[in-house]
Amino acid sequence: MCSKTQVRNLLLKHEIPLREPSKYHKDHSRSFGKRQVNGEAVDHKKELRIIETIKGMREEGMTARAIARTLDTMKIPTKKQGKGWHHHMVITILKREGFYETKCKPGRKK
Numbered sequence: 747m748c749s750k751t752q753v754r755n756l757l758l759k760h761e762i763p764l765r766e767p768s769k770y771h772k773d774h775s776r777s778f779g780k781r782q783v784n785g786e787a788v789d790h791k792k793e794l795r796i797i798e799t800i801k802g803m804r805e806e807g808m809t810a811r812a813i814a815r816t817l818d819t820m821k822i823p824t825k826k827q828g829k830g831w832h833h834h835m836v837i838t839i840l841k842r843e844g845f846y847e848t849k850c851k852p853g854r855k856k
């Protein structure tokens with residue numbers, strides 16, 4: 747098995763072109779809590795209230811999965827009006843807000 751880094755290095759070594767980096771994931775204006783107005787990222791007040799709710803649930807000891815289930819139950823819309831909340835999105839929001847720390851297993855680096 748090869749890691750992504752090993753595969754990437756081998757592709758570069760043999761001059762095989764890499765695909766373009768995703769523009770969607772680099773677009774921070776689409777972050778939950780922000781919206782585009784005249785090409786500029788500004789605060790989205792409704793989404794900021796949802797972020798505060800998520801942070802409050804985390805402070806009460808809820809897991810990211812439990813928070814995602816609760817948001818679905820409350821019918822809180824996702825950024826793109828998606829099917830439902832995923833715990834990875836909750837973790838991303840909490841990390842950005844400084845409310846989530848990763849715990850490494852013994853012998854693993856952060």
